[in-house]
Amino acid sequence: MLDSLSTSLKDALKKLAGRTVVDRAAVDELVKDLQRALLSADVNVKLVMELSKAIRTRSLDEAPSKVMSVREHVLRIVYQELVRLIWASTDVKLEPQVILMAGLQGSGKTTTTAKVARYFQKKGLKVGVICADTFRPGAYDQLFTLCQRINVPCFGNPQEKDALAITRQGLHSFKDLEVLIVDTQGRHALEANLIQEIIELNQLVKATHRWLVVDAALGQQASEQARRFHEAIGIDGVIITKMDGTAKGGGALSAVAETKSGIVFIGQGETSEDLERFDPDGFISRLLGMGDLRALAERAEEAIRAGDMDATTLMKGKFTLRDMYQQLEALNKMGPLKQIMNMLPLGNMELPEGVYDVTSTKMVRYRIIMDSMTSAELDDPSLINSSRMQRIAHGAGSTPDEVRELLKYYKLMQRTIKGLRGAGGKFNMQRLMKRFSGMQ
Amino acid sequence: MFGGLRERLQSARALLSGSIEAAAAAPPSEKPDAPAASRSAAPEPQVRPPAKKTATFASKVRTFVIDRELIITEKELADALYELEMTLLESDVALPVTDAIIAHVKKDLVGKHRRIGQSVDSLVVSTLRSALLGVLGEGFDLITYIKNHERPVKILFTGVNGTGKTTTVAKVGDFLKKQGFTVVIGAGDTYRAGAIEQIEVHAERTGIKIIQHQQGADPSAVLFDAVQYAVSHKMDVILADTAGRFHTKANLMSQLEKIRRVMKPDLVVYVDEAIAGNDAVVRAAEFDRTVGADAVVLTKADMDSRGGAAISIAHTIGKPLMFLGTGQGYDDIVPFSPEAVVEELLGDA
Numbered sequence: 101m102l103d104s105l106s107t108s109l110k111d112a113l114k115k116l117a118g119r120t121v122v123d124r125a126a127v128d129e130l131v132k133d134l135q136r137a138l139l140s141a142d143v144n145v146k147l148v149m150e151l152s153k154a155i156r157t158r159s160l161d162e163a164p165s166k167v168m169s170v171r172e173h174v175l176r177i178v179y180q181e182l183v184r185l186i187w188a189s190t191d192v193k194l195e196p197q198v199i200l201m202a203g204l205q206g207s208g209k210t211t212t213t214a215k216v217a218r219y220f221q222k223k224g225l226k227v228g229v230i231c232a233d234t235f236r237p238g239a240y241d242q243l244f245t246l247c248q249r250i251n252v253p254c255f256g257n258p259q260e261k262d263a264l265a266i267t268r269q270g271l272h273s274f275k276d277l278e279v280l281i282v283d284t285q286g287r288h289a290l291e292a293n294l295i296q297e298i299i300e301l302n303q304l305v306k307a308t309h310r311w312l313v314v315d316a317a318l319g320q321q322a323s324e325q326a327r328r329f330h331e332a333i334g335i336d337g338v339i340i341t342k343m344d345g346t347a348k349g350g351g352a353l354s355a356v357a358e359t360k361s362g363i364v365f366i367g368q369g370e371t372s373e374d375l376e377r378f379d380p381d382g383f384i385s386r387l388l389g390m391g392d393l394r395a396l397a398e399r400a401e402e403a404i405r406a407g408d409m410d411a412t413t414l415m416k417g418k419f420t421l422r423d424m425y426q427q428l429e430a431l432n433k434m435g436p437l438k439q440i441m442n443m444l445p446l447g448n449m450e451l452p453e454g455v456y457d458v459t460s461t462k463m464v465r466y467r468i469i470m471d472s473m474t475s476a477e478l479d480d481p482s483l484i485n486s487s488r489m490q491r492i493a494h495g496a497g498s499t500p501d502e503v504r505e506l507l508k509y510y511k512l513m514q515r516t517i518k519g520l521r522g523a524g525g526k527f528n529m530q531r532l533m534k535r536f537s538g539m540q
Numbered sequence: 541m542f543g544g545l546r547e548r549l550q551s552a553r554a555l556l557s558g559s560i561e562a563a564a565a566a567p568p569s570e571k572p573d574a575p576a577a578s579r580s581a582a583p584e585p586q587v588r589p590p591a592k593k594t595a596t597f598a599s600k601v602r603t604f605v606i607d608r609e610l611i612i613t614e615k616e617l618a619d620a621l622y623e624l625e626m627t628l629l630e631s632d633v634a635l636p637v638t639d640a641i642i643a644h645v646k647k648d649l650v651g652k653h654r655r656i657g658q659s660v661d662s663l664v665v666s667t668l669r670s671a672l673l674g675v676l677g678e679g680f681d682l683i684t685y686i687k688n689h690e691r692p693v694k695i696l697f698t699g700v701n702g703t704g705k706t707t708t709v710a711k712v713g714d715f716l717k718k719q720g721f722t723v724v725i726g727a728g729d730t731y732r733a734g735a736i737e738q739i740e741v742h743a744e745r746t747g748i749k750i751i752q753h754q755q756g757a758d759p760s761a762v763l764f765d766a767v768q769y770a771v772s773h774k775m776d777v778i779l780a781d782t783a784g785r786f787h788t789k790a791n792l793m794s795q796l797e798k799i800r801r802v803m804k805p806d807l808v809v810y811v812d813e814a815i816a817g818n819d820a821v822v823r824a825a826e827f828d829r830t831v832g833a834d835a836v837v838l839t840k841a842d843m844d845s846r847g848g849a850a851i852s853i854a855h856t857i858g859k860p861l862m863f864l865g866t867g868q869g870y871d872d873i874v875p876f877s878p879e880a881v882v883e884e885l886l887g888d889a
Contacts, residue, residue: 140635142817145626205840205868206702206813210734235868237741242734245755288843315702319632319817321843345700345786346826347819370701370731 122170127159130174134388141387142350144323147185147357155181182384186356192364192377194223196278198305202298202329203313205286208341210239212313212367213283214246215375216339219365220279221252228277230270231256232263232301233285243283250372253277263297267304282307289328302333311337311364314352322351326358337364340378344368348387422478424510425470465498466506472496481510548627549668556620556649556664560612614650621646632848634821637675637855644671669882675851676878680835680860682712683719686777689806692724692770694778696763696805698796698831700823701784703813704839704865706735709781710742712837712863714870717748721776726766727752728759728799731783739781746870749775759783759795760802767803780805787826796831807834809862812853814841820849821856828857839865842872850881 131152138148158177199216203209210233217227229247231254233239240256247254255270267282274280282305287294302310312326312335329335338359340352343366356363363378470478472495477483484492484507486500493500621642628638648667686693695712697705706729713723725743727750729735736752743750751766763780770778780803785792800808810833812820827833836857838850841864854861861876 136635139629140818142632142819145630204815204843206704208702236738238734238736238738240734241737242732245733288840290843315816317700317813317816317819317823319815319820319848320630321632321815325843342701342786345788345819346822347817351817 122160122173124160127156127174131156131159134178137388138350141348142317142319142322142354143387144320144350144354144357147323147354151181151185179384182387183380186353186363186380186383192219194220194225196225197308198280198282199309199311200282200298200302200305200307200333201284201311201313202333202335203286204288204315204318204325207286207313207315207318208367209233209286209313210243210283211246211370212339212341212365212375213243213281214250214252214372215367216311216365217247217252217279217281218250218372219375220281221250225279226277227252227279227281228270228274229254230267230274230280230282232267232270232282234261234263234266235285239283239285246372264300264304267301271305280305289325295328295332299332307333309337310335311339312355312359313339313341314349314355315347316340316342316345316349316352317347318351318355320351320354323354323358326355330359335359336361338362339365339367341367344374349383350387353387420479421470421473421481421510424513425467425478465502466509469493469496469498469503469506481507548631552620552624552627553664553668555623556617556668559616559620560610560649560664610653612649612652614646617646617649628848628851632815632817632820632852634818634848634852634856637821637852640855641671641675641851644674672851672882673878675855676861676882677854677858678860679875679877680862681875682716682835682862685807686716686721691774691776692767692778693776693807694767694770694780694803694805695807695809696780696782696800696803697809697811697837698782698827698833699784699811700786703784703811703816705729705784705811706739706742706781707868708811708837708839708863708865708873709739709779710746710748711865711870711873713743713748713779714746715863715873716777716779717746722773723748723777723779724766724770724773724775725750726763726778726780726803728763728766728781729783730755730757730759730762735781735783760799763799763803778803787823787830793830800831808832809835809837810853810857810859811837811839812849814838814849814864815843816849818852821852824853824857828859833857833859835860835862837861837863837865838876841874842866850876 134155135148135152138151139145143151155174155177158181159174162173162177201209201213201216213229217229220227229243229252231240231243233243240258244254244256253274255266255273257266257269260266263285270282271280282301284298284301285294287298289295310333312329314322314326318325326335326338335355336359338352338355338361340349340363343349349366352363363380363383366376366378366383368374368376469492472492473484477488477492484503489500489503493503496503624645625638625642628641629635633641645667648670649663652663697709699705709725713725716723725739725748727736727739729739730753733755736755740750740752742748749769751762751769753762753765759782763778766778766780769775780799782796782799783792785796787793808831810824810827812824824833824836836853836859838853838861841850850861850864853859861878864874864876866872866874
């Protein structure tokens, strides 16, 4: 589905490629495809309509600059309009503060609370966590275990039924700490007594920040729920969770638009380290199922030259083990390969199934094996014969079989990339690497 | 429940009716036109329009005059269908599913002959009803299933993180217990911190036997033990909880496959939330493909007054919905009946 959508979007863009005048019909078609892409990414329907109207009007009204092709002109507008929506990237200050976490049931508040605590802890601040979830069984155990793993003090009392009382005690016993994070019970906007509770909690803790935790898969409900939370406690930041699945997070976008705040963090994984600062470009690319829109838009800004950009960024040189090493290193911080591939502008390119099957543990093994190779071997893997294989395996504490498997994987990757190159895709190693480093 | 969708569907229904009414109002003014044009323009006018313009024009007039019936055209419906499309999208019905429903309604209505006296409303309602019922399929009656099945019945709950599997297991357990079945719960979520404590408290409150190992244990082993326990104690039902997992994580999905091999469930129940958007379709399809799904439970239906996810998931994997979770209490679970839901959605306000 994703593939077919991004393909149709690209087809629509392609139609604009050769033109010198902005064609109303082509723009209409592009806007329609854009609408579909955004709608299937769960962006609020009204928001999509407003957005597409703005893009249509601007594309037709604004005269494209002389050096820009029509396609670049339209792309630039699409990019600008989208960025305008999510532009407000909330600044996370490294200073004493109280953070109140709010959200629907099962959106990932508790896990995220531990992640945020870990984030501030890594920045050298003294962090404490208060468990104000007095309803869900096991909530305190969960938060306590997570906090124990990262060595952060956690205040809570599974016997106490009054969230306000716990929080009051917690504030008192943690008054020497710098950053306090208050995890709350999941609630939704229709539960009036729970909304009242979070209003009182907010007054009690005098929160510096009130962050709304939103599941990436949340659909059209996002706007409404965000609006109610915003009315109650004034949300000033959104955290998107579960971005390691296939959901695109359009609901979070609606929430941001509704609360006029920004996206603070993105959670993608189950350990306390899996939290990242928000990167608008990556997010937009994923939303539209298209590749690096920013690079495209920037090219348009610079107006290097008009014409079809697809052919300009072909990968040069060969793909060596060294490249793969770097890639694996980057991937390790990025999450599943399939997801990354989705972010790349490959359209409906067929990739061999095996490429995806390398799990993260295997990647770590591969890197260790490659650490045992010489530079010459990394540059030219064909050097590796069975005696070298033996040596490498010995050095890495693995078996020759595993080395062989690594080489097989390397060949698969090499073929894949060759295939991409052959098909004239804009698969650029350098840009790929840059994207990876930008997202860490 | 689903009040929002109901309201919206009703307004869409009014619009559809409206545009058909408008179409009905139009022909009388066209009727004098047509003969007038034919008289002045050329001989054999009755033959020419069909050949040149549309085949429906002449037949429309003829049908109108002779049969006192109207033919509904695509053009007359366009606005109303667009409105219906937006309604469905706003209600979280996934895009491909929305397309399918719209196509169904269009196919059913366009070209349909309608007697002048016939109520437009009933025509629209019956079309929408058949479209929705077609999508929602049959419900799944768990009680009957258990009664007709060899004991113990092994039920495995799967789904992504945070959809409410553990709470659902507790609710279903309580529901079955009240129906007089003996139930044992297997605490198969050995990964998430606090998960075992959570289900333990639920089991204690509902008075259901629970089989558990410590955190980090092999879930297959826990669930195998639960099955053994049920067999030796002649229990009726085993409810197997599992850790939430994303369909993109190959190793977690193969763990789930192992669980399925080891405990051999009679029913695999896929749990998702009613508030999920388009991704609901993607992940339901992926779960169905890798570990299979025999029935679906949708949770958090109380937050969601729209219920599009129900329609999306049912349409995508074609598996029946079994329960709706509607709150945080043990009683907040409703057996799903498509007729009742569609009736509620389309019934009079």
